Amino acid sequence: MSNSKQQKPFEKENYPISSEIIYYGDRKFTYVVIQEEEKPHYLICFGDNLQYQVVSAQSPFDASVELHKIITPDKKTAVSGVYLFGLQLKCIDRYRKGRPRELKLHEELSKTTQIKRAKGLAKKEQIHFENSIKNFYNPKDRVVLRTLDFTIENKEYHVTFEDDDSVKKKQKLQSMAYVQDIENIPRNAYRHLAAVESTLPREYAISQTRQEINACMGELIPINFIDLNSTIVQEGPLEEPDITDPLIIEQVVSATGKGAYRSVKKILEYIIPSYIKKGVLDPAIPTIHLRISGDGRNVGRKVKHVMITVALLDDSMNLFKPDCHYTTVLFPGTENYPTLTVAVNALIQELQEL
Known part of the structure; x- marks a missing residue:
């Protein structure tokens, strides 16, 4: 490097035929291009036989600083890394841009x-x-x-390519949650299915939608709990179980002594508008006919699951469809008189009020 006053920087070169490039600017730099790298490491060799070296994978300026720490330790200045490595050379840039670029895998x-x-x-x-x-x-x-x-x-x-329609997206998630519940599709099974078909909504999004639906329904039709511990009757092993899912069995067993009740009034307030809209009920006729039914199912071999539902007899065409039976009372236990008396007490009171 030597001092040379030039009004305008220029390059004396015949690159790539000749690997030597001379740059004239505020200072004169002579470069010899050894090899161009896609991911350069900024290496500087120095000494009489170039036996010493500094290298940086971060930046050319970092390599320049490391060099000057050794050759000029008393000075805090350093040659620009850009000029030191010739990164300002237009001929190099022109040559690189002219070459076909190979993209990474x-x-x-x-x-x-x-x-x-x-x-x-x-x-x-x-x-x-x-x-x-x-x-x-x-x-x-x-x-x-x-x-x-x-x-x-x-x-x-x-x-x-379409704009994200939040309404359609929400409706699709609600439909998927409905299908999962109706067809009893386990979460893990759906995850495997979604992994095969990428266009299906993710399971976590459906689960979140289900939680939102449950929270909304919890406000419209609250669930009240019933203490049934005083009515528990111990029984021996049951006959062949109707439900064998280990998770459901564990949940039911852990809930023994607890029951749940949903207000039949709240249920009717929620479903009657849809029945009027479908023409099943006539607003001019204030009388509706209800069917109260219940049954127990064996959950594993340890406990029964008792459910009491309400249905509209006015909708005779759909009376035997499960979707048209609305759960009012649910509890783990046996169908004995003391337990049923406590479990259906609130239901009886509301029916009398109706």
Whole structure:
């Protein structure tokens, strides 16, 4: 390096034919390009036989600072790392841009870059699609690209071009929660299914929606608890169980001595408008007919599960459908008179008031 006053920086070079480049600016720098790296480590060799070296993987300036700590320890200044490594050379930049660029493999990219490239590809395809519509459809036709699906190394990408409709999304999640409950689809089974079909909503989103529904219903039709400990009757092993799910059995056994009651008035307030809308009930006729029924099921071999429901006899076409029976009383235990007397006490009072 030597001092040289120049009005305008310029480069004397014949790169890449010649690896030597001379840069004239405020100072003169002579560079010899050894090898270009995609991920450079900034290495400086110095000494009479270049036997010493400093290296930095962070920045050229960091390498320059480390060099000057050794060769000029008493000075706090350092040569610019950009000029020291020739990163300002236009001929190098021009040559690099002119070469065909080889992109990294997908598996070598970070998650952020993978998503960024997928979005970039999708955007390009959307533009190409919109530009091609006029060649295949009438301008008055409303042609919309909704989704794009593609795979990279067996990894699936599903890109949606429509604006996120929160109402439709919520309705879809509610429908999925309904299907899971009606068809008794376990959460783990649905997770496996969603892993195979990427367009299905995630299980955690459905679970959250179910919790929101339960919270809403808890406000509309509150659940009141009943203490049945004084009425428990111990029995021997039961016959063949109706329910064998270990989780349900554990929950029912742990709830022994506790019952739950939902107000029949609240239930009727909630369901009557829909029955009027369907034409099953006539607002001009104030009398409705209810059917109270109940049954017990064996949960494992240790305890029964007793459920009491209410249904509208006016809806005779759907009277035997489970969806049209609304649970009012639920408790683990046997169907004995003392327990039923306590469990249905609130139900009897409300029916008398009605």
